[in-house]
Amino acid sequence: xxxxxSEQLRVLTGHQAVAEAMRQIEPDVVAAYPITPxxxxxxxxxxxVANGKVRTELITVESEHxxxxxxxxxxxxxxxxxxATASQGLALMIExxxxxxxxxxxxxxxxxxxxxxxxxxxxxxxSDAMLGRDAGVAQLFAEDAQEAYDFMIMAQRIAEHxxxxxxxxxxxxxxxxxxxxxxxxxxxDELVKEFVGEYKPRYPLxxxxxxxxxxxxxxxxxxxxxKRQQVDAMESVPQVLLEVQAxxxxxxxxxxxxxxxxxxxxxxxxxxxxxxxxxxTTKEAVDTLRARGEKVGLLKLWLFRPFPREEIAxxxxxxRAVAVLDRALSLGNxxxxxxxxxxxxxxxQRRPRLYNYTYGLGGRDTTAKQLEAVFMQIQEKTFGKExxxxxxxx
Amino acid sequence: MANIKTLxxxxxxxxxxxxxxxxxxxxxxxxxxxxxxxxxxxxxxxxNATGCLxxxxxxxxxxxxNVPWVHTAFENAAATISGVETxxxxxxxxxxVDGEIRFxxxxxxxxxxxxxxxxxxxxxxxxxxxxxxxxxxxxxxNTGIQRSSATPLGAAATTEPPGKESFGKxxxxxxxxxxxxxxxxxxxxxxxxxxxxDLSRKVERAVSKEGPSFINVMSTCFRGWRHEAKFTTEIxxxxxxxxxxxxxxxDEGEWRLxxxxxxxxxxxxxxxxxxxxxxxFRPEEKKDVLAQIQAEIDRxxxxxxxxxKVAPTV
Numbered sequence: 023x024x025x026x027x028s029e030q031l032r033v034l035t036g037h038q039a040v041a042e043a044m045r046q047i048e049p050d051v052v053a054a055y056p057i058t059p060x061x062x063x064x065x066x067x068x069x070x071v072a073n074g075k076v077r078t079e080l081i082t083v084e085s086e087h088x089x090x091x092x093x094x095x096x097x098x099x100x101x102x103x104x105x106a107t108a109s110q111g112l113a114l115m116i117e118x119x120x121x122x123x124x125x126x127x128x129x130x131x132x133x134x135x136x137x138x139x140x141x142x143x144x145x146x147x148x149s150d151a152m153l154g155r156d157a158g159v160a161q162l163f164a165e166d167a168q169e170a171y172d173f174m175i176m177a178q179r180i181a182e183h184x185x186x187x188x189x190x191x192x193x194x195x196x197x198x199x200x201x202x203x204x205x206x207x208x209x210x211d212e213l214v215k216e217f218v219g220e221y222k223p224r225y226p227l228x229x230x231x232x233x234x235x236x237x238x239x240x241x242x243x244x245x246x247x248x249k250r251q252q253v254d255a256m257e258s259v260p261q262v263l264l265e266v267q268a269x270x271x272x273x274x275x276x277x278x279x280x281x282x283x284x285x286x287x288x289x290x291x292x293x294x295x296x297x298x299x300x301x302x303t304t305k306e307a308v309d310t311l312r313a314r315g316e317k318v319g320l321l322k323l324w325l326f327r328p329f330p331r332e333e334i335a336x337x338x339x340x341x342r343a344v345a346v347l348d349r350a351l352s353l354g355n356x357x358x359x360x361x362x363x364x365x366x367x368x369x370x371q372r373r374p375r376l377y378n379y380t381y382g383l384g385g386r387d388t389t390a391k392q393l394e395a396v397f398m399q400i401q402e403k404t405f406g407k408e409x410x411x412x413x414x415x416x
Numbered sequence: 417m418a419n420i421k422t423l424x425x426x427x428x429x430x431x432x433x434x435x436x437x438x439x440x441x442x443x444x445x446x447x448x449x450x451x452x453x454x455x456x457x458x459x460x461x462x463x464n465a466t467g468c469l470x471x472x473x474x475x476x477x478x479x480x481x482n483v484p485w486v487h488t489a490f491e492n493a494a495a496t497i498s499g500v501e502t503x504x505x506x507x508x509x510x511x512x513v514d515g516e517i518r519f520x521x522x523x524x525x526x527x528x529x530x531x532x533x534x535x536x537x538x539x540x541x542x543x544x545x546x547x548x549x550x551x552x553x554x555x556x557x558n559t560g561i562q563r564s565s566a567t568p569l570g571a572a573a574t575t576e577p578p579g580k581e582s583f584g585k586x587x588x589x590x591x592x593x594x595x596x597x598x599x600x601x602x603x604x605x606x607x608x609x610x611x612x613x614d615l616s617r618k619v620e621r622a623v624s625k626e627g628p629s630f631i632n633v634m635s636t637c638f639r640g641w642r643h644e645a646k647f648t649t650e651i652x653x654x655x656x657x658x659x660x661x662x663x664x665x666x667d668e669g670e671w672r673l674x675x676x677x678x679x680x681x682x683x684x685x686x687x688x689x690x691x692x693x694x695x696x697f698r699p700e701e702k703k704d705v706l707a708q709i710q711a712e713i714d715r716x717x718x719x720x721x722x723x724x725k726v727a728p729t730v
Contacts (some may be wrong), residue, residue: 050506053499079506081498084538088495091535094488095463095499100513100613101506103499121488227484228504228513230459238474248476 025245034206036199039167040106040132040192041066043174045076046214049092050101050221053081057111058144059196064181075143087110090118097127098236100226104129104184109136110194112150113351116157122189123252125237128221129189131159132174135298136196137384145385146196148349152358155329158252159189161327163297167204169324170194172276175209178218179266182360185258193326195299197385209274217273225273256328263325281330283322286312287337290319290395292397293374295338295363296347297323300381300388306392318397323359331366338367341374343400344389347412349382356409377405381412417617423454430482432460435478438472442645444635444652445469448551448607449522453483458516461500462486463526465493468558469551491531494539494548497521499639501544511622511623518623519546525566526556529592540599540628547622547629550592554636561640563589568660569712570705571692583705588712596630596664603629605665609636610653614663614674621667634661642691651689659717664724673724683710
């Protein structure tokens with residue numbers, strides 16, 4: 023069994039960490055199209071291809087729509103397939119993302135989260151990721167480059183698990199994670215290859231002796247049942263994730279136990295729920311306030327889809343107040359993450375007061391000081407239930 | 417070159433496409449598909465754009481396809497097949513797949529001239545080894561005879577109908593075959609369901625190429641063109657005789673005209689056979705529109721003659 027001694031410490035950007043994971047996994051086919059802030063992943067990977075470090079066939083398509091279409095073609099053909107994108111690219115892909123899920127294609131996708139136009143903007147928020155909320159993809163959010171690297175490797179196993187067979191998105195905050203360097207522990211190449219194993223598709227299109235018809239026309243007599251199969255596949259993700267996390271912990275020594283990371287959560291009375299790199303900033307705020315004796319904590323969500331309703335409810339039940347921080351809008355209602363959390367808490371006996379904040383749209387920076395203020399605001403019982411905005415000029 | 421007996425024998429040995437598809441009796445598309453598939457000796461994998469062919473042949477849980485077949489969406493058959501073909505190369509390199517396989521994408525004119533043009537162009541430029549076959553019936557027939565950029569000037573379409581202020585489609589059709597030729601791929605051709613032997617030979621040429629190839633096949637739709645179903649191939653043949661749809665090929669950059677009508681018919685006589693042009697003839701003949709259509713045909717023919725070596729093979 024591998025030990026941590028075999029790992030290598032490297033200073034890498036989020037992009038490099040993701041590209042290294044892709045190099046080690048060495049998929050059969052990658053199809054991708056340039057978009058800021060995803061492009062560097064593909065630059066690194068294209069160099070791996072050019073220098074023979076991977077035997078992957080790289081398809082440099084003419085759009086993200088074709089990237090996703092080529093990925094589905096390659097995946098149904100029987101190839102282990104990956105791609106990476108962001109923002110408008112993901113928006114252009116999304117028609118085919120739904121189809122990839124329905125055709126049960128285990129395509130791992132790195133999403134360098136970036137705000138959707140308009141106005142056009144290249145910086146981080148999670149509005150692109152929310153496009154996949156109902157698309158039938160499992161979604162993980164990374165706090166840092168290490169998590170992005172680890173999730174890419176785990177995602178492969180989750181996606182290809184026989185009871186899942188769905189696309190998996192690994193979300194990492196554009197620029198904040200993709201373009202900043204961090205210390206990342208890489209696993210040995212062989213260990214990663216062993217961990218992800220060989221992809222054995224059940225019904226590869228290229229099996230010409232056993233022809234299959236893939237992507238047929240389904241009318242009311244069958245469509246509903248086929249969608250229900252996707253529901254079952256998605257519902258099997260949490261258990262598979264736990265198994266994969268346990269195995270990954272033995273391999274790497276890094277413990278990911280569950281669907282979110284609790285930070286001073288157990289005895290906290292006031293909690294922030296957040297995804298992505300802002301969890302790191304929130305930890306700083308928690309540390310500052312804990313030093314002052316404030317009972318504050320963080321629930322950093324890793325698994326956004328499928329949404330771990332029961333576990334979230336159990337973790338937040340009995341808290342005095344919870345602020346759910348959304349880095350995306352669902353125009354016309356509260357933010358998407360808030361809606362998930364509030365729905366999860368509906369069955370709870372001792373529901374906390376629940377508040378929704380929108381933060382960081384279009385890459386607006388969010389500071390620990392601002393998050394300290396959030397912790398203080400939600401302690402006021404009279405604090406308004408309307409949507410709150412962090413650092414917004416009204 | 418495969419003759420009718422060879423094609424029939426191949427279909428006896430392996431029916432690649434058949435069994436209860438729901439395409440209209442009198443539809444041109446199955447003629448295209450059977451001729452294409454039976455003209456290829458090697459195992460074939462097919463990708464299909466959304467359209468009549470896809471809808472009418474894969475009504476779950478049934479299928480009319482006895483070769484591997486994939487459909488994802490409307491605008492991306494070329495991108496989808498490029499993924500399949502790339503997977504084939506990747507897996508072959510790793511020894512996980514062996515044997516020769518040919519890759520064919522089918523799309524209608526809507527899925528090829530219009531919404532699928534970008535994906536097609538990208539796949540051609542990247543050089544995947546695949547044959548793209550467009551069955552061109554000159555409108556969105558599956559959704560109800562809406563105009564596409566392949567619809568000819570003067571034709572009635574449900575989204576550009578003739579009326580008091582209109583004679584039907586106001587623009588000439590796009591010349592997709594020449595757009596594809598601009599990609600300088602190994603093989604490009606124009607063919608018709610009426611000249612199956614020419615189509616069959618072109619398919620053989622196409623799949624022998626190491627890179628991409630494209631065949632644009634005139635395929636009549638009696639529902640949209642409004643003629644009797646029994647005239648399907650005859651109407652297509654007359655399109656060739658009227659020089660409306662010249663049969664030609666561009667083989668490794670060499671332009672060849674495959675058929676020169678001895679006594680070309682006036683396009684007027686071809687249009688008159690189709691209900692979609694009936695408003696050009698009554699209540700009174702729209703001579704100016706007919707003249708425009710004939711002039712465009714003459715212009716295209718002269719342009720083609722200037723480029724081609726005349727080498728009739730039909």
